[in-house]
Each structure stands twice: as structure tokens, then as C-alpha cells.
Amino acid sequence: MNSDLVEFVEYFNRQAYFEAHDVLEELWLVTRGDRRDFYKGLIQTAVALLKLQQGKTAPASTLARRAAAHLQNYGPVSEGIDVDLILGWLQDVIHGRNIVAGGIPLRLEISAR
DSSP, X not given: OOHHHHHHHXXXXXXXXXXXXXXXXXXXXXXXXXHHHHHXXXXXXXXXXXXXXXXXXXXXXXHHHHHHHHHTTSOSEETTEEHHHHHHHHHHHHTTOOTTTTSSOOOOOBOOO
């Protein structure tokens, strides 16, 4: 299991979206091939959620579109991450919903699939 991805999920689940993005950015920089887009989509997801935390829904929506474009070819699950779940969240953000303001934290898990 990819330790950077595990750390990303840990930060993500604590709503530490900047730190989650930071962890994967290092991995993204050294990754070549099609996995690069997967990591970029996860990074952009974290940054979109960070923008929502800051109350910046328009930039969050723009980032959510980009993230969805990068992730759409990796569902339903990639590297144990439920990509379809993330794509659902991103659609909410694209439609202007602040999904981090509801008090119920978004949670990711890494499955063995």
C-alpha cells in the first residue's frame, strides 16, 4: 500500500486539506504515466475542499471540475480509493454546494480491492 496515499487519507479525514494536498504533491511530482492524473485529481479535490473551508465557492467549483476531469477514468475504485464517491462529492461542489460546511466530515477509506 502506498504510504503517501495512506497519509493523504489520514489528513483528508481530519479535514486538513492543505496537508493532504501537500503529501500527494510530492508523489505527483515524481510519478510518470497514467497514475499522475489520478494523483493530480486527488490533489485538486483536496484544494477544492480547502477553498470551501475558506468560503470560496467559485474557485472550489472550478477546481472540482478539473479534479473530476482527472479522476473520471479511474472509477469505481483506484488504489483502494472510492473514486466514484469522490466524483459524487465533486459534482456537489460543481453545483455550488459547500459540502464541508454541514458539520459531517467527509471520510475516505482505503479498501483492499
